[in-house]
Amino acid sequence: MNGGRETEIKSLEYRASRCRRGIIRMIRSGGAGHMGGAMSCMDIITALYFHTLDVDPENPKKPDRDRFILSAGHKCMAQYAALAERGFFDASFLDTYGKLGTRLPGHPDMAKLPGIEANTGALGHGLSISVGMALGLRASGLKSRVFAVMGDGELPEGSNWEAVSAASHYGLSNLTAFVDANGLQISGRTADVMNMAPHEARFEAFGWAAVTIDGNDMDEIVRTLDRLPFDPARPSAVIARTVKGKGLAFAEDNAAYHYWKPKEEELAAAERELDDAIRRKEVF
Numbered sequence: 156m157n158g159g160r161e162t163e164i165k166s167l168e169y170r171a172s173r174c175r176r177g178i179i180r181m182i183r184s185g186g187a188g189h190m191g192g193a194m195s196c197m198d199i200i201t202a203l204y205f206h207t208l209d210v211d212p213e214n215p216k217k218p219d220r221d222r223f224i225l226s227a228g229h230k231c232m233a234q235y236a237a238l239a240e241r242g243f244f245d246a247s248f249l250d251t252y253g254k255l256g257t258r259l260p261g262h263p264d265m266a267k268l269p270g271i272e273a274n275t276g277a278l279g280h281g282l283s284i285s286v287g288m289a290l291g292l293r294a295s296g297l298k299s300r301v302f303a304v305m306g307d308g309e310l311p312e313g314s315n316w317e318a319v320s321a322a323s324h325y326g327l328s329n330l331t332a333f334v335d336a337n338g339l340q341i342s343g344r345t346a347d348v349m350n351m352a353p354h355e356a357r358f359e360a361f362g363w364a365a366v367t368i369d370g371n372d373m374d375e376i377v378r379t380l381d382r383l384p385f386d387p388a389r390p391s392a393v394i395a396r397t398v399k400g401k402g403l404a405f406a407e408d409n410a411a412y413h414y415w416k417p418k419e420e421e422l423a424a425a426e427r428e429l430d431d432a433i434r435r436k437e438v439f
């Protein structure tokens with residue numbers, strides 16, 4: 156890495172740590188939340204918001220913006236943390252999570268919060284929404300791109316494969332789907348619940364250009380984002396191997412932390428661990 160690039164990667168890692176701390180801040184507010192899956196995709200979402208997406212917090216509806224769709228809506232604390240860090244709203248909003256009247260509900264609501272493009276949470280629909288958006292943007296002559304983040308436990312939903320087929324049929328090179336492949340879903344290992352491996356070959360077989368990366372390695376994420384589209388005539392899929400609960404040693408790769416309702420001591424320990432991570436990564 157050259158100096159400028161190395162500084163950018165360090166800065167993105169620092170941002171991701173701050174966002175992970177934001178997730179725990181929301182859990183302190185609400186008392187519980189989908190922690191594991193928010194933590195696993197945090198590096199991808201940070202890189203998107205701080206390296207790739209053409210979005211403007213001052214003008215969140217500008218027509219030629221890039222679109223980000225969190226198909227796995229239960230991971231929304233990751234998006235809320237990134238939106239706050241990027242300046243879409245004041246970080247104090249995070250302290251309303253889980254409270255009556257909050258604009259940060261347990262699954263994202265486009266009518267409530269700037270920067271949310273679609274209501275998601277019923278798994279298996281975000282990619283169809285993304286395909287429609289990518290088609291519409293292209294038909295309007297806009298250069299905007301669409302980025303979707305899906306869970307690996309979401310892939311068995313049949314609607315995804317209709318969307319995957321349509322994206323390939325229409326050659327949607329302005330569409331990228333990330334699979335947050337943390338190997339776990341709500342009730343255990345994805346390979347045991349419904350095995351959709353091999354992910355990369357499956358997307359390729361449906362006509363996409365697919366790669367597999369370490370989705371918690373910021374340098375690799377950024378290098379991958381900079382190569383998009385992988386093929387000028389096909390949609391791109393990034394199978395991002397991640398660790399559920401990433402950033403909190405006690406929660407990593409453990410399905411028990413899918414939805415976390417911590418005791419006070421556990422919450423305080425999580426806050427300490429992430430505060431330490433931020434201090435270690437401070438670059439400014």
Ligand SMILES: Cc1ncc(C[n+]2csc(CCOP(=O)(O)OP(=O)(O)O)c2C)c(N)n1
Nearest residue numbers: 192229276277278306307308309339340341
């Ligand atoms: C259609 C539908 N079925 C079931 C659920 C309940 N549900 C919420 S999260 C989840 C697990 C999803 O697993 P994955 O996509 O791997 O996300 P992760 O747990 O890794 O964050 C399930 C089954 C849902 N939200 N929508």
Ligand SMILES: [Mg+2]
Nearest residue numbers: 307308339340
């Ligand atoms: Mg998963």
